[in-house]
Amino acid sequence: MSGWLRVIGLGPGSAEWLTPEASALLHEATDIVGYMPYVESVPATVTAKRHASGNGVELERAREALKMAAGGSRVAVVSGGDAGIFGMAAAVFEAMENGDGAWRDLDVAVVPGMTALLAAAARVGAPLGHDFCVMSLSDYLKPWPVIEKRLQAASVGDFVLALYNPASKTRREQLTAALDCLRKHRGPETIAIAAKSIGRAEEQMMVTTLAALNPEDVNMRTLLIIGSSCTRRIRRPGKPPFVYTPRFYEEMP
Amino acid sequence: MSGWLRVIGLGPGSAEWLTPEASALLHEATDIVGYMPYVESVPATVTAKRHASGNGVELERAREALKMAAGGSRVAVVSGGDAGIFGMAAAVFEAMENGDGAWRDLDVAVVPGMTALLAAAARVGAPLGHDFCVMSLSDYLKPWPVIEKRLQAASVGDFVLALYNPASKTRREQLTAALDCLRKHRGPETIAIAAKSIGRAEEQMMVTTLAALNPEDVNMRTLLIIGSSCTRRIRRPGKPPFVYTPRFYEEMP
Numbered sequence: 001m002s003g004w005l006r007v008i009g010l011g012p013g014s015a016e017w018l019t020p021e022a023s024a025l026l027h028e029a030t031d032i033v034g035y036m037p038y039v040e041s042v043p044a045t046v047t048a049k050r051h052a053s054g055n056g057v058e059l060e061r062a063r064e065a066l067k068m069a070a071g072g073s074r075v076a077v078v079s080g081g082d083a084g085i086f087g088m089a090a091a092v093f094e095a096m097e098n099g100d101g102a103w104r105d106l107d108v109a110v111v112p113g114m115t116a117l118l119a120a121a122a123r124v125g126a127p128l129g130h131d132f133c134v135m136s137l138s139d140y141l142k143p144w145p146v147i148e149k150r151l152q153a154a155s156v157g158d159f160v161l162a163l164y165n166p167a168s169k170t171r172r173e174q175l176t177a178a179l180d181c182l183r184k185h186r187g188p189e190t191i192a193i194a195a196k197s198i199g200r201a202e203e204q205m206m207v208t209t210l211a212a213l214n215p216e217d218v219n220m221r222t223l224l225i226i227g228s229s230c231t232r233r234i235r236r237p238g239k240p241p242f243v244y245t246p247r248f249y250e251e252m253p
Numbered sequence: 254m255s256g257w258l259r260v261i262g263l264g265p266g267s268a269e270w271l272t273p274e275a276s277a278l279l280h281e282a283t284d285i286v287g288y289m290p291y292v293e294s295v296p297a298t299v300t301a302k303r304h305a306s307g308n309g310v311e312l313e314r315a316r317e318a319l320k321m322a323a324g325g326s327r328v329a330v331v332s333g334g335d336a337g338i339f340g341m342a343a344a345v346f347e348a349m350e351n352g353d354g355a356w357r358d359l360d361v362a363v364v365p366g367m368t369a370l371l372a373a374a375a376r377v378g379a380p381l382g383h384d385f386c387v388m389s390l391s392d393y394l395k396p397w398p399v400i401e402k403r404l405q406a407a408s409v410g411d412f413v414l415a416l417y418n419p420a421s422k423t424r425r426e427q428l429t430a431a432l433d434c435l436r437k438h439r440g441p442e443t444i445a446i447a448a449k450s451i452g453r454a455e456e457q458m459m460v461t462t463l464a465a466l467n468p469e470d471v472n473m474r475t476l477l478i479i480g481s482s483c484t485r486r487i488r489r490p491g492k493p494p495f496v497y498t499p500r501f502y503e504e505m506p
Binding site for chain 1: 268335364386
């Protein structure tokens with residue numbers, strides 16, 4: 001039996017961020033498994049059989065993939081960005097821990113990908129130049145009080161804060177509540193970045209302030225970055241500003 | 254004048270993590286600027302002139318690179334991992350903000366790279382499967398009380414915690430103090446991961462507990478990941494364990 005399973009991060013949309021390691025493994029796989037838009041974004045030169053499924057079935061998908069690998073297939077489970085950051089990797093290990101004991105013996109590994117956070121940060125400069133927190137705002141899998149406690153902790157620590165899944169079409173009130181919470185702790189002029197569809201043709205970057213950030217401008221393809229008290233904007237004539245968080249915590253030298 | 258400056262993340266050592274975008278730009282550059290080990294790790298096929306400098310001269314290096322771009326050179330400033338995460342990107346913007354006003358008009362951009370954190374996490378499973386914080390333990394550029402406040406905040410929020418620059422040959426007491434602080438907030442069985450020289454021939458991964466983690470095993474090439482209360486270990490017969498943080502915050506379903 002020579003099956004394997006690789007959980008592969010495809011990066012945020014653009015082929016220029018797909019790593020050579022991920023690309024090589026996609027071409028060795030017999031089967032590609034994942035959420036439909038990600039399976040469709042696997043390069044056309046990959047000839048493996050594609051198994052696309054819908055949203056919200058991560059655990060079933062993970063079990064199916066483990067079964068296929070146990071049966072001898074070379075299975076690439078794909079996620080956008082990095083599979084370990086709010087992607088399929090945790091679901092695969094959850095399925096492994098609670099499933100067939102033989103699955104622990106399989107040749108399973110995670111292949112890192114460019115997460116949207118790094119790509120979005122690079123587009124505006126270096127907002128993550130100092131300590132930062134990364135959170136998902138979705139309360140689908142964790143209770144809201146945990147999210148609120150973490151938003152407060154990140155504020156008390158004066159971390160730069162990156163928010164994945166800030167809102168969807170139907171899930172809107174979490175973002176409003178999160179912004180209310182952050183506005184209690186950080187000044188109105190705190191820099192806020194809304195990065196939409198990074199790496200895709202429809203990519204949009206918005207640099208604004210915590211006070212001016214409009215939840216209407218945020219959708220499920222948006223990543224939000226809220227600056228710390230130190231995050232700065234460099235204005236440029238006729239060009240979008242750069243944003244960076246200095247390496248120094250106190251006044252600039 | 255057709256000069257440009259790109260701040261490029263090379264990834265953590267291995268060529269299989271260098272993105273196609275970064276690779277293409279390195280081949281277009283006329284000059285490669287950076288800390289010596291990173292300049293040396295640029296692929297040999299790159300024919301640009303190499304300008305290597307020592308540690309601790311980030312700002313001078315950034316100014317020099319901006320001057321070269323202003324003079325018409327195509328300058329690649331290189332960092333290991335991602336240049337925006339404790340790398341050269343913030344130094345370049347600091348130099349730009351405080352330097353020659355004309356530098357703001359230059360064609361400058363950041364090119365994201367695979368940061369060591371994602372690569373290290375992938376090696377052991379999916380420890381970042383839920384909300385997490387990223388900090389540098391170096392007090393070279395920020396006062397220790399800020400670091401301590403952030404360690405406490407990350408603990409209160411029950412974030413997974415990733416620590417860059419946990420120690421160097423001479424800087425040892427910060428790590429001991431940080432572990433003392435974390436041990437006050439998290440149980441002795443909390444999972445701790447020490448990832449050393451990720452992506453290099455001498456790579457070493459250690460999965461242990463917060464109680465058992467020995468500062469002697471940590472050097473300047475180590476990235477530490479301390480689990481949250483939910484981070485779990487999957488034991489495997491005859492193989493290293495997998496570590497993951499479940500997507501669910503409460504009990505597994």
